[in-house]
Amino acid sequence: MKKTVLVSGGAGFIGSHVTVELIEAGYDVVVADNFSNCDRTGYEGVKKITGRDDLPLEIVDFCDMAQVKALFAKYPIDAVIHFAAYKAVGESVAKPVMYYKNNLMSFLNVLEAAQDKGGCNVLFSSSATVYGEPEAVPVTEKTPRQPATSPYGNTKTMCEDILRDTVKASGGAVKGILLRYFNPIGAHPSALIGELPRGVPNNLVPYITQTAIGKRECLSIFGNDYPTPDGTCLRDYIDIVDLAKAHVFAVTRMMDGKMKENCEVFNIGTGRPLSVLELVTAFEKVNNLKLNYRFAPRRAGDVTAIWADPTLANTEMGWKATRSIEETLKAAWAWEKHLAGK
Numbered sequence: 603m604k605k606t607v608l609v610s611g612g613a614g615f616i617g618s619h620v621t622v623e624l625i626e627a628g629y630d631v632v633v634a635d636n637f638s639n640c641d642r643t644g645y646e647g648v649k650k651i652t653g654r655d656d657l658p659l660e661i662v663d664f665c666d667m668a669q670v671k672a673l674f675a676k677y678p679i680d681a682v683i684h685f686a687a688y689k690a691v692g693e694s695v696a697k698p699v700m701y702y703k704n705n706l707m708s709f710l711n712v713l714e715a716a717q718d719k720g721g722c723n724v725l726f727s728s729s730a731t732v733y734g735e736p737e738a739v740p741v742t743e744k745t746p747r748q749p750a751t752s753p754y755g756n757t758k759t760m761c762e763d764i765l766r767d768t769v770k771a772s773g774g775a776v777k778g779i780l781l782r783y784f785n786p787i788g789a790h791p792s793a794l795i796g797e798l799p800r801g802v803p804n805n806l807v808p809y810i811t812q813t814a815i816g817k818r819e820c821l822s823i824f825g826n827d828y829p830t831p832d833g834t835c836l837r838d839y840i841d842i843v844d845l846a847k848a849h850v851f852a853v854t855r856m857m858d859g860k861m862k863e864n865c866e867v868f869n870i871g872t873g874r875p876l877s878v879l880e881l882v883t884a885f886e887k888v889n890n891l892k893l894n895y896r897f898a899p900r901r902a903g904d905v906t907a908i909w910a911d912p913t914l915a916n917t918e919m920g921w922k923a924t925r926s927i928e929e930t931l932k933a934a935w936a937w938e939k940h941l942a943g944k
């Protein structure tokens with residue numbers, strides 16, 4: 603019997619890529635989204651890539667328990683992957699109530715529905731942001747979390763704790779995996795799905811591709827006076843398809859009863875630090891173009907250097923990032939060109 607995975611926020615950047623990988627691995631997927639922060643491009647792209655024209659789509663506001671209940675009543679859900687959340691750091695500082703309300707309420711409703719059905723496998727999309735400015739790099743899952751520097755980051759930390767407590771109280775009927783993503787970038791090799799930020803991008807790679815295509819005039823590199831080899835920040839950029847595949851490993855681990863604890867946490871990164879300048883240079887090289895960029899002051903709240911020790915995900919889950927930065931940056935550029943109709 604095929605197992606069913608509910609993907610909340612399944613039409614978004616990460617959700618759409620995860621949906622493709624789950625379908626290709628043989629799962630039935632229910633995509634649920636309220637399209638508050640994306641249009642239908644991701645959902646339509648997934649259908650094209652997978653040839654699944656009948657892919658179920660439910661327009662659901664996860665903050666509304668009645669809608670969540672109806673969803674759980676309609677499908678035989680074996681696992682939930684929860685992405686439905688707001689994700690802009692700056693906006694969360696300006697609108698904390700909106701962020702706490704949306705990101706906490708939607709997850710609480712998922713957990714309540716999981717409890718009500720007598721148990722479920724729940725995978726939560728956490729972030730390296732929970733490590734703050736780490737004292738030592740790379741970070742392992744045992745690296746202490748730091749107080750969050752934004753309401754967005756705080757919702758990640760809080761949801762981690764909420765899932766842990768729920769799993770514990772359920773006596774293992776609810777099982778949880780927390781995946782802490784580093785910096786997801788790139789796009790599907792088909793160029794049919796990718797990142798579609800609304801307005802001016804906050805994240806580096808969409809800003810780079812939009813500058814290259816001419817939508818933005820100039821990329822600002824925030825800070826070149828950090829204590830790093832070239833003065834720019836170090837991050838662990840993880841290909842979106844590699845990251846999506848990690849979800850298949852995690853869900854299968856839960857379904858197959860392979861978990862060592864009822865709530866587990868894994869870093870999802872490459873283990874390879876790259877500076878902002880290295881990333882920009884690699885983008886120029888692999889795509890054979892010149893990018894208009896300048897050095898600008900540091901951005902408030904940025905950490906100097908963070909990258910993953912992904913050993914646990916490699917050895918325990920059997921997942922490993924395989925795509926090169928060249929492939930990833932080519933895919934990001936192909937996606938931007940696809941959007942521009944080029």
Ligand code: UD1
Pocket residue numbers: 691692729730731755785786804805806807809821822823824825835836837878901902903904905
């Ligand atoms: C950011 C969030 C993080 C969130 C993640 C989700 C902050 C402080 N952190 O991570 O909480 O989980 O996005 O994707 O916002 N950069 C530039 N110019 C730009 C944009 C970025 O130089 O126009 C630099 C940044 O200073 C940073 C690096 O590029 O050093 C990566 O930035 P970004 O893509 O925004 O990711 P993070 O800040 O690491």
